[in-house]
Amino acid sequence: QARLVESGGGSVQPGGSLRLSCVSSAYSYRTCVGWIRQAPGQEREVVAWINTVGGGTYHADSVKGRFTISQDISQKAVGLQMESLKPEDTAMYYCVLRWGYCYTDPSRFQYWGRGTQVTVSS
8 A cells, every 4th residue: 555745835925935745655666646635615626646657747727837746756756846826725735646547536546645734825
């Protein structure tokens, strides 16, 4: 069973930046690792994912051009660089994983981390 550990959340002013990191126990295998966020009263949203072997990526329209998902081999982790943060980005961010193909449906990811809170406010 894959284990996921997130870090990097915090509070930042609008226009600021944060970098999230997810360490996976299945790093050396072919997996899809992504980030899902959920804010109170809103549906869960797949923000981004990456195929850890092939390197293919996806970014949701709501974050495209501002967020970048990537592999950090020195840390054996997947990172999410978040720039130009907006108040609407405030949410709990979960690192998620599934074996094999990637999907944008949150229910397709079998493994979830505990989450890290991101708060963007003045």
